[in-house]
Amino acid sequence: MHDLGKEMHNLCHELFPINRSITGEGFRKSLAILGGHLPNLKTVEVPTGTKCFDWEVPREWNIKDAYIVCPNGRKICEFKQSNLHVIGYSVPINKVISLDELQGNLYSLAEQPNAIPYITSYYKERWGFCITQNERDKLEVGEYRVFIDSELINGSLTYGELIIPGETDKEIFLSSYLCHPSMANNELSGPVVMTFIAKWLAGLKSRKYTYRIVILPETIGSITYLSRNYKKMKERVVGGFNVTCIGDDRAYSYLPSRKGDTLSDKVALHVLQYSQPDYITYGFLDRGSDERQYCSPGIDLPICSIMRTKYGCYPEYHTSLDDLDLVTPTGLFGGFEVLMKSIECMEYDEVLFSVVLCEPQLGKRGLYPTLSTKTSTSNVRNMMNLLVYSDGSHTSLEIANIIGVPLWELKETIETLKKENLITSKAC
Amino acid sequence: MHDLGKEMHNLCHELFPINRSITGEGFRKSLAILGGHLPNLKTVEVPTGTKCFDWEVPREWNIKDAYIVCPNGRKICEFKQSNLHVIGYSVPINKVISLDELQGNLYSLAEQPNAIPYITSYYKERWGFCITQNERDKLEVGEYRVFIDSELINGSLTYGELIIPGETDKEIFLSSYLCHPSMANNELSGPVVMTFIAKWLAGLKSRKYTYRIVILPETIGSITYLSRNYKKMKERVVGGFNVTCIGDDRAYSYLPSRKGDTLSDKVALHVLQYSQPDYITYGFLDRGSDERQYCSPGIDLPICSIMRTKYGCYPEYHTSLDDLDLVTPTGLFGGFEVLMKSIECMEYDEVLFSVVLCEPQLGKRGLYPTLSTKTSTSNVRNMMNLLVYSDGSHTSLEIANIIGVPLWELKETIETLKKENLITSKAC
């Protein structure tokens, strides 16, 4: 099963060098690579200028090359070395300027002198370079040539959408974003883990829920998607996750939906509590990704986040240090597992009803020890507890929480009791 | 009042040696002794084979004698020495067998080498002997004669039922069980304390509630009783207790109903908090007696348990060490007292209404000091507090909890305020 971790890490490697932004060829190329794993992934293009609620789709940005030539002729901040060197959405420039003027367009991190920061300016035209503090400190007085071969054109915003049908048209919604250039935890781990979750879902014999899976640019992408789909989503979506920062080896983290008690929240807390009890709980005030849109007033989708180390909470965040050493096969696999378990719990969750009044006689069905001694086994306890709470007012997930056993460990007992016609169930 | 403790202990002594099981002559004889204290106790017989929900009444078991003869001619495991030596519902046998074969039918406790365990096999035919580990370790290779003079016949299951009428047909339900052979806390303390509670109730001048009191075999008895009575009980029963393990000198214990917030739970917590604050709280997951049936889905009676040391939670449990040294007159009397207080609280509990707007002028009624100084007495505080919460949305029990005074200490103040026409009341 750990092969899955390696496969996901390999896919990250393949995607890592591509220059992505909220629009443009890098995004399209990356999406096509994920589409290679997901044959039914549909690519959608939304033209520049399209109105999306309070926003409109921006111009498309593409870039071929960029660098700075120092007074001594040395090239620095080469885009081809690291696409983080150029501020996202930089306008083209080709000009000789003084060190003073250059400094006004340089960005570095004094506290992380060997990191290139990740900076963007989507909605205000500017140009700029990101550079390590160490390199910046070495710049000498003189004339610098700054060169950015980019373009901002009327084009389109691209996203991917995959619908995996289930027994009902109630939906689980999974969303991740692909607009970050060469960084690994935030953000290649999200779309890569979600791609493998989608493959696993598509391979299942049956699914109770239909799955709506989208790969977008962050913020403008989710706003664009919602503006075209939110009405039917509000009717259908019963749960789901924003999939991000899910590939490193550190903490598991939970960030609630705005309402805090949706099915997604309950499932996330159950899975983390029983499989990763050291997980960190954040509040909705700590949000910072597309749950900002999915949980906004009037949208109100039941979406929360299960992460490993949360965006903003690790030193490598939004710098060149967020790389493929930080994200590991085991980290990706752990993230995959908690997401898979969470989806399984949503699939398993149903209202349970006892069929007979009082305790049934389990002994005559071979489900109870024939000898009454001082102690009873945990299996029998679990079965009795499950039966006594199957009163039509609790779901299987709620019962699992009450009796303190993970839902996945109760699944077999539930099946046995159904087969014996001792419990029945109803969709939540 | 401690004479009551001795009377109860004497009754335990009288009942102790009788061999009881879920059916049979020992149960009938024991019930008749309790009936000597409760003239209106009705004995009910339910024939073998009667369907009771998912169960049916088993055959009746009676036993005259049992023992093992050792190779050297010595008799061991003599039923007449201790009826725990024979597994409950053992089929008859009279046979010479090897030590090896014998071992497969012996039960002992390695960790309690001088205790005879209590074992039953109601629903699978087998035979067996229970023996101390010390004695078992002395057995030598050779031929053993095993002799059990028992019978399993079509007969009936026996239970006792006592209805003590009150002013309304709303009922308090009290249940205990009498199916255990020679053990004292679990279980002679329960039926004995409940018998004395019934005597006390029958002797009261008036009762708000009708009392339904049953003495049954555990599990099959309560299932049988419910199968014949649950419909009217669901309409009438407003509270009650499963009375068990209530005679030793150790902890007081509370085990909630399944819903956890019934009148019975509220009363039990109030009484224990204010009279036995060191009591232990268990969860419904720790259940193990007839609340398993009374609180099952679709039955849902408001029944919880007030115990001293709970079944399963003391080393002597279900062994020959659970004897009349463990159960004491003070232990039984303490159990009697918390049950009595709990029933009194249910009788006292009612919705209270202030009659006048704003504080009444207590001074002109002689209920308030005429001199206003720095401090006020707790009596006056309690009276003012009672008045201010008598708003028609709180019961006297709730008010007692809010103001932090046991209900029995407020009773006199409530009567005074009623007499002064400052509060009125309504049944809950």
Add this chain to the structure above:
Amino acid sequence: MHDLGKEMHNLCHELFPINRSITGEGFRKSLAILGGHLPNLKTVEVPTGTKCFDWEVPREWNIKDAYIVCPNGRKICEFKQSNLHVIGYSVPINKVISLDELQGNLYSLAEQPNAIPYITSYYKERWGFCITQNERDKLEVGEYRVFIDSELINGSLTYGELIIPGETDKEIFLSSYLCHPSMANNELSGPVVMTFIAKWLAGLKSRKYTYRIVILPETIGSITYLSRNYKKMKERVVGGFNVTCIGDDRAYSYLPSRKGDTLSDKVALHVLQYSQPDYITYGFLDRGSDERQYCSPGIDLPICSIMRTKYGCYPEYHTSLDDLDLVTPTGLFGGFEVLMKSIECMEYDEVLFSVVLCEPQLGKRGLYPTLSTKTSTSNVRNMMNLLVYSDGSHTSLEIANIIGVPLWELKETIETLKKENLITSKAC
């Protein structure tokens, strides 16, 4: 602004020497002084014998002089030195008595030997003197002349009422009492701070709420006032405070309404938490002032108390030590400030609604940084948080609590977002 503290302290000085009681000339004179600050304050007289719920207005008490002449001719307990020397509502007397008889009519505090206690006997006719323990201990055997020149006549009970109109007829109710003679925290601080609050309210350009402000004698005054006004008050009053013990330099204190979750409680807790986090929380069981009436069953006004050191909780309480050293300009000003902030929060509180779906594009309005870096400012965070909880189910006060920012710090952001047409509001 600290001048306000001095002004309030000066007003306390002016009022301090006047002998006040629940009726009589001292109360009238004190009320007239406050009326000098509040031109629209209406004085109401309610005749002796008027029925008020369970009470009736007592006779009016006035006193000119009182003292004791010792065997050696020395005058002690002179009313003109301290009006606390005479028990409130003492009947007239002029008689020579033995020390023994005198002792039965003296009141002192053994634990505070240099304090004169404050004692009253409104509803039982008696006479008596209050004396320091030190002085009492010096009394010698002999004949004492006791002289009290007081009268109990059919007159009236006096109170002041001020209505300051607002945009709606929904009311905020403020109440304080003026019936205590020469004491400072309990009670001149209350009516004095409330008078300055009323001046501030009257000077505001606009008020959402109408303000009903009353200055009464405690208990009988609030009962009298309610008996004439409670029906319309129950319809109109949405919040308010009993203003008492609000002038010393020690703790801030909160005493809840009986229901505990009214607008007043929410506002008091918000203001104290964010401006005086070391405040002390009492329970409604600790009540002792006019909230006893305002929160009584059937009256049920949403009134709680914000105090500095609560009545009964400081050693000087109800003695001559509660003086104008204990109450200070800073103490009074601090009390004024928390009350003012609380009233502002009630005025600000309203239900908020986001206007656009998803996050609005704040950048195009100049409300968001154009450069996306690792961090965001608290201003922007607050704005985003405010928007995301403006869902029509939260008031601004609730949002302030959720996002952990005092409402007064959010006011400007709310105004900005309204101006940008990004949120709208509705009265609670």
